[in-house]
Amino acid sequence: MKIGIPNALLYYYYGPFWTEFFKELGAEVVVSHSTDKKTVDMGIGVSVPEICVPIKIFNGHVLQLLKSGVDYVFIPRMASVEKGKYFCPKFMGLPDMARHSIPGVAGKLLTMDVQSRSENIFSPKMYYSIAEKLAVSDKRIELACRKGAEVWRKFRKLGLGGRTIAEAFEGLKNPNRIKEPVKIDGPKIGLLGYVYDVYDEFVSMNVTERLRQLGINVLTFEMLSNRELKRYIKKMKKSLFWTFSDKLLGGAYKMFRERSVDGVIHVTAFGCGPDAFLGKLLELESEDSGIPFMTVRIDEHTGENHLQTRVEAFVDMLKRKTVPVGDAV
Known part of the structure; x- marks a missing residue:
């Protein structure tokens, strides 16, 4: 069968x-x-x-x-x-x-x-x-x-352990050749998005690897434990109604409030109802923390050049922001 x-x-x-x-x-x-x-x-x-x-x-x-x-x-x-x-x-x-x-x-x-x-x-x-x-x-x-x-x-x-979904799948296929989590000497970006938006390489244009090629460490919500994701959500009078939206919000709160990242990118599908709520909360959190934030909306018409240009510009801005004043060119 x-x-x-x-x-x-x-x-x-x-x-x-x-x-x-x-x-x-x-x-x-x-x-x-x-x-x-x-x-x-x-x-x-x-x-x-x-x-x-x-x-x-x-x-x-x-x-x-x-x-x-x-x-x-x-x-x-x-x-x-x-x-x-x-x-x-x-x-x-x-x-x-x-x-x-x-x-x-x-x-x-x-x-x-x-x-x-x-x-x-x-x-x-x-x-x-x-x-x-x-x-x-x-x-x-x-x-x-x-x-x-x-x-x-x-x-x-x-x-x-710090591996992406793609790397975790590969680790299951080849348990004797599991790679260590990728660590890059560069800024860290919190990449927020539902797993099917971030890890479908066609629709997201493999944004995770693009960021790494630009010298960026990537942190996604599934790299965080449920305990970490719920830490700040528990303090809310009312959290989001949707399971995975709540996970993303919990991950975002941890990243913004603990200042564990240099910037945050939210990958969302055009027309996603739950993300209409989530996106606004992320914008407000970015304003409060001062940590740069960008939303990337994808649909069946999204072009590779559009995503690449926006991601590269965001990364360039982050790198300039994190360079000490005396070292700036």
């Missing part, structure tokens, strides 16, 4: 768990290839114009998998992974949107509800609902959840 997993959205965070989970159930796991222009164009073709580009890209990956001949495409309904916090409505309605907008997916849709009190989404109870469709026992589901959880924890440990 071939099970397809779209290489988009929360695959960048939970992909290692889902991949190992289905392998342990005896399935052949097919992950769609990295986003390219064809993927984006296919997704646009089956999406309403108003929806954000990450969903359009996701739809393109689903079509990719259907064309590859998989038996099922795994599209979980992501509801909540924290008490009182929820995912964007598009995530909660993702299986339904796919069923009604992507030709051929209805008969191959494999879905279940993800609702947990923590980001550890490994409770077998959530996955029992797909046991019959996959012709496996509940016992197999339980074992697969344990194995998948082990892999995911290794993945997160690599990230918490």
Whole structure:
């Protein structure tokens, strides 16, 4: 049995768990290839114009998998992974949107509800609902959840050690050749954005590596522990309603208030509702702290030259700002 997993959205965070989970159930796991222009164009073709580009890209990956001949495409309904916090409505309605907008997916849709009190989404109870469709026992589901959880924890440990998501994925593939976290003798930028905006190299134009090539150390939210992310959020009378927006805000507060970075860049998709709230809070925090801040909005039309010019200008400004007066040219 071939099970397809779209290489988009929360695959960048939970992909290692889902991949190992289905392998342990005896399935052949097919992950769609990295986003390219064809993927984006296919997704646009089956999406309403108003929806954000990450969903359009996701739809393109689903079509990719259907064309590859998989038996099922795994599209979980992501509801909540924290008490009182929820995912964007598009995530909660993702299986339904796919069923009604992507030709051929209805008969191959494999879905279940993800609702947990923590980001550890490994409770077998959530996955029992797909046991019959996959012709496996509940016992197999339980074992697969344990194995998948082990892999995911290794993945997160690599990230918490200062590695990017891309480097953590590579570390899982080659555990005997895990690279040390990159350290550069230069300014540090807090790169804030949902994992699917920052690490989809096509849509973000590999902004993480671009910054490193410009002599910048990069700090992202997934390099911080949940304890660090919640430190300042706990003091708020009311935090954000959305799980990952809250993580980004917690990371931003830590960066700005502890002055642990020289600048902050927020990568956001055009038309993202939760980011409309988050972005304003980041602007206010930047004004209070005096730490430079820039927003980079991406969509299917974003050009490489546009992003490169803005990032290079921001980095140049930071470097000039951090150079001692006596050393300035």
